[in-house]
Amino acid sequence: MxxxxxxxxxxxxxxxxxxxxxxxxxxxxxxxxxxxxxxxxxxxxxxxxxxxxxxxxxxxxxxxxxxxxxxxxxxxxxxxxxxxxxxxxxxxxxxxxxxxxxxxxxxxxxxxxxxxxxxxxxxxxxxxxxxxxxxxxxxxxxxxxxxxxxxxxxxxxxxxxxxTGRSSNPGQSGPRLTDRQRDCVLWVARGKGDWEISLILGISEETVARHIKQACERYGVNKRTLLVIRTLFDGTLTFSDIFRTRYAPFRA
Structure with a gap:
C-alpha cells in the first residue's frame, strides 16, 4: 500500500x-x-x-x-x-x-x-x-x-x-532577498531600529532603510511587520534565526 x-x-x-x-x-x-x-x-x-x-x-x-x-x-x-x-x-x-x-x-x-x-x-x-x-x-x-x-x-x-504546481520546484518561486536585505529583516524581526541595525552591521542608517524598503517591494508589502511575517511563512527566516543568541551575518 x-x-x-x-x-x-x-x-x-x-x-x-x-x-x-x-x-x-x-x-x-x-x-x-x-x-x-x-x-x-x-x-x-x-x-x-x-x-x-x-x-x-x-x-x-x-x-x-x-x-x-x-x-x-x-x-x-x-x-x-x-x-x-x-x-x-x-x-x-x-x-x-x-x-x-x-x-x-x-x-x-x-x-x-x-x-x-x-x-x-x-x-x-x-x-x-x-x-x-x-x-x-x-x-x-x-x-x-x-x-x-x-x-x-x-x-x-x-x-x-x-x-499550485509548486511541488516540483518549491525553492524557485516567490520573492528572494539578497543576503544583506535578509540581515536587515532579521534585525527588524528582533525589534531593532535602523540606527541600531546600522551599528550592528557596520553600514549606514540610510543603507539599512534602503535594504528594508527594497525587501518590502520584493514582497509587495508596505509594513515591516508584514515583511517579517512573509519571510517567516516562506522560510527566508525562521523563529530559530530570530531567537538564537549567537549571530553570524548571512553574507559569505
Whole structure:
C-alpha cells in the first residue's frame, strides 16, 4: 500500500483522479470519509484554496456557509502537532470552547463521528491537513492508522501539485532577498531600529532603510511587520534565526 500511495503523488493528473484514488484508499484503510485541503475560508479564498472531500454534502454546505475552515477545532489542533492524531485526543491538545463542542456535535449529527487527522505545514502556504473519518459510533481502524499517516501526507502533496504546481520546484518561486536585505529583516524581526541595525552591521542608517524598503517591494508589502511575517511563512527566516543568541551575518 505504501508503494501505491507513492504512485498517487507521481501519476494523478486531475482532481477527479485524486478523489477516486482517495476514495479507494480511504475504504481500504477502514474509513468512510476523507477530507484534505487548506485551513481557510474556502468560499472567500476561491479556486486558489485547496480542498477535496467526500463528506456528506449537507455537512459540507453548512461547513462552507459558516466558514468553519478557519475555526474548525480539528484544524486548530493540527497546528500544535506534526503527526497524525485521533479527534478524541483534541481536548488534551487545545482548549475546546463551547463553540468547538457545538461544531463537533453538529458534525456527528450530519454523520461525521470520530476521525484521524494528518497535519501538513508548508512554509509560504496556508496550513492544511488530510483527515479520515467514520460515522458516529463506528470505531477507528487502529491497526491502519500508521498507513493513514502516510496516506494523508502523500495525498496532500499530490493535491499541492495539482492546485499550485509548486511541488516540483518549491525553492524557485516567490520573492528572494539578497543576503544583506535578509540581515536587515532579521534585525527588524528582533525589534531593532535602523540606527541600531546600522551599528550592528557596520553600514549606514540610510543603507539599512534602503535594504528594508527594497525587501518590502520584493514582497509587495508596505509594513515591516508584514515583511517579517512573509519571510517567516516562506522560510527566508525562521523563529530559530530570530531567537538564537549567537549571530553570524548571512553574507559569505
Amino acid at each position: 505504501a508503494m501505491q500511495l507513492a504512485r498517487i503523488v507521481e501519476t494523478v493528473g486531475s482532481a477527479d483522479e485524486l478523489a477516486s484514488a482517495m476514495a479507494a484508499i480511504t475504504a481500504e484503510l477502514g474509513f468512510q470519509y476523507f477530507a484534505l485541503g487548506h485551513h481557510v475560508d474556502i468560499v472567500a479564498a476561491g479556486p486558489a484554496a485547496m480542498r477535496l472531500h467526500n463528506y456528506p454534502q449537507r455537512w459540507a454546505d453548512y461547513y462552507d456557509r459558516n466558514a468553519l475552515g478557519v475555526c474548525d477545532p480539528v484544524h486548530r489542533a493540527s497546528h500544535v502537532t506534526g503527526i497524525g492524531f485521533r479527534w478524541s485526543q483534541m481536548a488534551t491538545m487545545i482548549p475546546l470552547t463551547p463553540t468547538d463542542l457545538k461544531i463537533l456535535t453538529l458534525g456527528r449529527a450530519h454523520g461525521i463521528g470520530n476521525g484521524f487527522t494528518v497535519p501538513v505545514h508548508v512554509p509560504g502556504e496556508a496550513r492544511g491537513s488530510c483527515s479520515f473519518a467514520n460515522e458516529a459510533g463506528c470505531p477507528l481502524p487502529e491497526t491502519t492508522l500508521p498507513l493513514a499517516q502516510l496516506a494523508g501526507a502523500f495525498a496532500f502533496e499530490a493535491s499541492r501539485r495539482l492546485w
